[in-house]
Amino acid sequence: MDKEISSATLRRLPRYLFYLRGLQQKGEDRISASRIADDLDVQHTQVRKDLACTGAEGVPKVGHLVTDLIRSIEDFLNWNCSSEAFLVGVGHLGTALLGFKAFEETGLRIIAAFDSDPKKVGKALHGVEVLDLQKLPSVSRKKRVRIGIITVPGEHAQGVAEKMVKCGIQAIWNFAPVQLDLPPEVIVENMEMQASLALLSFKLKQKLAGGKNQAID
Amino acid sequence: MDKEISSATLRRLPRYLFYLRGLQQKGEDRISASRIADDLDVQHTQVRKDLACTGAEGVPKVGHLVTDLIRSIEDFLNWNCSSEAFLVGVGHLGTALLGFKAFEETGLRIIAAFDSDPKKVGKALHGVEVLDLQKLPSVSRKKRVRIGIITVPGEHAQGVAEKMVKCGIQAIWNFAPVQLDLPPEVIVENMEMQASLALLSFKLKQKLAGGKNQAID
DNA sequence: TAGATTGTTAATCGATTAACAATC
DNA sequence: TAGATTGTTAATCGATTAACAATC
Numbered sequence: 001m002d003k004e005i006s007s008a009t010l011r012r013l014p015r016y017l018f019y020l021r022g023l024q025q026k027g028e029d030r031i032s033a034s035r036i037a038d039d040l041d042v043q044h045t046q047v048r049k050d051l052a053c054t055g056a057e058g059v060p061k062v063g064h065l066v067t068d069l070i071r072s073i074e075d076f077l078n079w080n081c082s083s084e085a086f087l088v089g090v091g092h093l094g095t096a097l098l099g100f101k102a103f104e105e106t107g108l109r110i111i112a113a114f115d116s117d118p119k120k121v122g123k124a125l126h127g128v129e130v131l132d133l134q135k136l137p138s139v140s141r142k143k144r145v146r147i148g149i150i151t152v153p154g155e156h157a158q159g160v161a162e163k164m165v166k167c168g169i170q171a172i173w174n175f176a177p178v179q180l181d182l183p184p185e186v187i188v189e190n191m192e193m194q195a196s197l198a199l200l201s202f203k204l205k206q207k208l209a210g211g212k213n214q215a216i217d
Numbered sequence: 218m219d220k221e222i223s224s225a226t227l228r229r230l231p232r233y234l235f236y237l238r239g240l241q242q243k244g245e246d247r248i249s250a251s252r253i254a255d256d257l258d259v260q261h262t263q264v265r266k267d268l269a270c271t272g273a274e275g276v277p278k279v280g281h282l283v284t285d286l287i288r289s290i291e292d293f294l295n296w297n298c299s300s301e302a303f304l305v306g307v308g309h310l311g312t313a314l315l316g317f318k319a320f321e322e323t324g325l326r327i328i329a330a331f332d333s334d335p336k337k338v339g340k341a342l343h344g345v346e347v348l349d350l351q352k353l354p355s356v357s358r359k360k361r362v363r364i365g366i367i368t369v370p371g372e373h374a375q376g377v378a379e380k381m382v383k384c385g386i387q388a389i390w391n392f393a394p395v396q397l398d399l400p401p402e403v404i405v406e407n408m409e410m411q412a413s414l415a416l417l418s419f420k421l422k423q424k425l426a427g428g429k430n431q432a433i434d
Numbered sequence: 435t436a437g438a439t440t441g442t443t444a445a446t447c448g449a450t451t452a453a454c455a456a457t458c
Numbered sequence: 459t460a461g462a463t464t465g466t467t468a469a470t471c472g473a474t475t476a477a478c479a480a481t482c
Contacts, residue, residue: 006473010419014411018371018394032439040396045475048441060440060481077415078422092316092343096309102394106414126309146421154235171421173414177235177319179257187424189417193408194231197323197390198294200406202227204363204388205295207404223449249463262451265465277457277464 009050010077014106015040016050017073021105023066032063079107084145086169088160089152090115090130093175097151099126110149112139133163140167147171154178161188226267227294231323232257233267234290238322241283249280296324301362303386305377306369307332307347310392314368316343327366329356350380357384364388371395378405 019040023031033051037044051058051069054076058064074080087094087110097103098113115121116133123130131139148169152160157176164172171187174180180188236257240248250268254261268275268286271293275281291297304311304327314320315327332338333350340347348356365386367374374393381389388404391397397405 005419007416008473010415011409011412014394014409014415015396018411019396022371022395033441034439043475045441045477046473049474052441058440061438062482063439076419078418083418083421092313096313099309102411106411106418108414108418146425147417154239170424171417173417177231178239179232179236185424187417187420189413189420191410191413192228192231194235194319194323195228196406196408197325198227198231199224200364200388200390200404201295201300201323201325202222202293203404203406204300207387207402208363225449250465251463260451262453262465263449266450269465275464278462279458280463 005053009053012042012046012050013054013073013077016047017070017077017079020066020070020073024070029066030063031066031069033058074107077106079105081107082109083107083147084109084111084143085147085149085173086111086136086140086145086164087113087128087149087151088115088133088136088164089150089156089175090117090120090125091151091153094149094151095125097149097175098128108147111143111145133160136163137167140169145169147173149173149175151175222270226270229259229263229267230271230290230294233264234287234294234296237283237287237290241287246283247280248283248286250275291324294323296322298324299326300324300364301326301328301360302364302366302390303328303353303356303362303381304330304345304366304368305332305350305353305381306367306373306392307334307337307342308368308370311366311368312342314366314392315345325364328360328362350377353380354384357386362386364390366390366392368392 016036019036020031033047034044037047054072056064056069056072085108087097090113094113098110103110110128113125113128113130114133114136115130120130121132146169148164150157150160150172154176157174157178158180161172161174161180161182165182165186171189172180173189173191175191177194182188233253236253237248250264251261254264271289273281273286273289302325304314307330311330315330320327327345330342330345330347331350331353332347337347338349363386365381367377367389369377371393374391374395375397378389378391378397378399382399382403388406389397390406390408392408394409394411399405
């Protein structure tokens with residue numbers, strides 16, 4: 001009987017999580033929804049609702065235990081257990097992702113990288129072996145991997161995505177700025193850097209235009 | 218008398234733009250809002266409203282000229298003129314951004330990179346010089362740069378952001394997973410990779426849980 | 435007890451979608 | 459003319475916010 005979870009809520013949860021980890025490092029063991037709200041510029045009701053989605057429970061007058069909240073969010077996002085992933089496209093961005101420590105905190109483990117450039121194949125980057133893209137099917141047969149990360153140029157993304165789907169990949173994290181056309185049962189999440197930049201550019205343009213206060217957000 | 222532009226619209230505009238550039242490469246010169254909608258899985262009314270925001274005008278029965286639409290969106294986002302930026306934090310991600318060709322299409326030009334690691338200072342990565350972070354103020358005095366990109370680890374992001382603001386930076390593109398606390402007149406856009414991953418993780422968890430069809434999105 | 439906090443129910447607001455008039 | 463398309467106005471839907479009851 002779970003409620004549907006809005007994507008807005010899902011996008012906020014990691015912010016709470018990183019904030020809570022920060023508190024934990026400072027040695028704080030309790031936190032109220034109101035303080036989270038203040039520190040992260042969110043409405044306190046919003047924080048309460050978001051946290052409630054994860055099943056977290058607080059104690060009136062006391063608040064939440066930081067460790068409980070962290071575990072609750074991690075469990076909810078499935079970030080407590082390790083999820084293995086393939087990455088295709090070992091360019092600058094792909095290489096950066098291979099070395100991205102922060103993924104450990106999300107349970108994401110890139111266990112192999114693929115590229116079709118012979119110059120890249122055979123190397124190990126940040127401890128991850130780079131294999132020939134043609135080996136994707138055979139490696140997939142040995143390892144049941146469900147997540148595929150696409151960091152190839154836009155024009156190759158669709159082809160790579162189709163290969164991934166053939167190899168049993170069920171969820172694709174797509175960093176290429178193209179719309180992938182795949183069977184509906186495949187989960188596709190587009191990492192749209194340009195969307196974020198668009199907001200920045202537009203706000204800056206408005207600000208420079210003389211502060212006609214067209215508030216956005 | 219402009220309407221306020223919703224951030225949802227701003228986030229969609231780059232998707233239209235990349236799609237239109239693809240059409241242009243294929244040599245197509247006209248396009249209807251309905252076809253954009255079909256190809257990008259958006260409602261056609263939505264496409265029309267979004268495009269109307271940019272000032273684009275179509276012709277009934279004919280549609281839009283691809284080149285007009287492209288220019289209209291680019292102008293609206295201020296992606297037609299070059300915007301100079303500083304980048305601080307030349308780790309994997311920072312390096313990747315320095316080599317990111319796609320930025321050219323958004324008018325973003327990173328003209329200098331900074332790091333406090335002496336091993337990195339002095340190099341030129343993808344044609345961009347890496348300078349000591351301490352030189353940020355002096356370089357800023359010579360060059361009027363308005364955009365700052367933060368790719369340092371979370372614990373240093375706030376400090377770097379404050380330095381940037383002191384140097385006249387007016388808009389910050391923050392890749393660190395922390396909430397920056399800055400004067401309200403500074404534009405901050407957080408590039409939340411983890412937010413995107415959270416959606417992917419949760420959808421996959423649900424799918425694997427047996428497809429109790431809690432549709433999200 | 436009073437105050438601080440949780441968590442829920444109701445109200446508001448804004449974005450999306452549907453319906454439709456205008457037009458080449 | 460009829461059909462395809464644009465662009466706008468009205469309706470719906472869902473997310474956010476406000477109000478409030480519950481509680482340690």
